[in-house]
Amino acid sequence: MMKLDLIAVRVAARRIEALDIVSLDLVPEDGNALPAFAAGAHIDVHLPGGLVRPYSLCNPPGGESCYRIAVLRDPASRGGSQAVHAHLLVGTALAISPPRNHFPLDAQAPFHLLLAGGIGITPLWAMAQALFQTGQPFELHFCTRSRARTPFLDTLASSPFAAQVQHHYDDGEPMQKLDIAATIRQAPAGTHLYVCGPQGFIDAVLQAGRDAGWPENRLHREYFGAAPVASANQGAFELQLASSGRVIPVQAHQSALAALLAAGLDIPMSCEQGVCGTCLTGVRAGTPDHRDQYLTDEERAANDRFLPCCSRALSPRLVLEL
Structure with a gap:
């Protein structure tokens, strides 16, 4: 049975959309409107085989008859x-979560500078459309390896704000490549920066x-994947539940999230890489190894x-708000 919140x-x-990139339009099975969302939001997609992965919505907010993702x-x-x-x-049927947004636009920003790397265009494409709709000033720089690997190329070129979009290709002329420092230096005073990509x-x-x-x-970012974090601390530690005092051991090379799930706790999770924030858990005592x-x-x-999917403990025990 499907969970009630799905x-x-x-x-x-x-x-x-480009070499190795596909976009999907997802529509509700019951024909009702989908939950509203703001630019920068993502959904958790429940995939065949039990995998759950977060994907940013790349269509603009408003009139939620479908959600569009690109992968x-x-x-x-x-x-x-x-x-x-x-x-x-x-025609494939599947389940998704309602949208969540850890990467929102700042409504008070006088100017928005959007920097996308590869598939990181997805939340920034939604932002660009939303900013244009509301008349807020922005500039979008889109960095890709080549034209063949650039999604939404024709759509961006035909958009009413095409003049506010600049493409940068790794295999292009030197003048085409993004000078990050110069771009930031030339931005208007008070600009907020939004970046997504590798x-x-x-x-x-x-x-x-x-x-x-x-x-x-003024520096906003969204990661699509986490790099391994080197740390000498990979030993066992303990988790204590503040509500009951129950102590749950976490073995070396076992994640805190895996230990909590094995102990029967229902912990929301999605990316399992410390990127999406879904499993964020309060800590009352102890020192996390973030x-x-x-x-x-x-x-x-x-x-x-801390995020139990990837983080550990610097102290022997963490007391959690669970």
């Missing part, structure tokens, strides 16, 4: 993108923003929450 949908359309077939994936490309054909691209953009003196509250890409540096320093 939505039954089917694939109404499927398009090849890159990644040979290094853990099975999610392969399942999408192989099994999600037109981790190396995001890290370079954020560092350029910091080097330019931009405060963290290994996620979701929390800000300030939130990590507070040590009052």
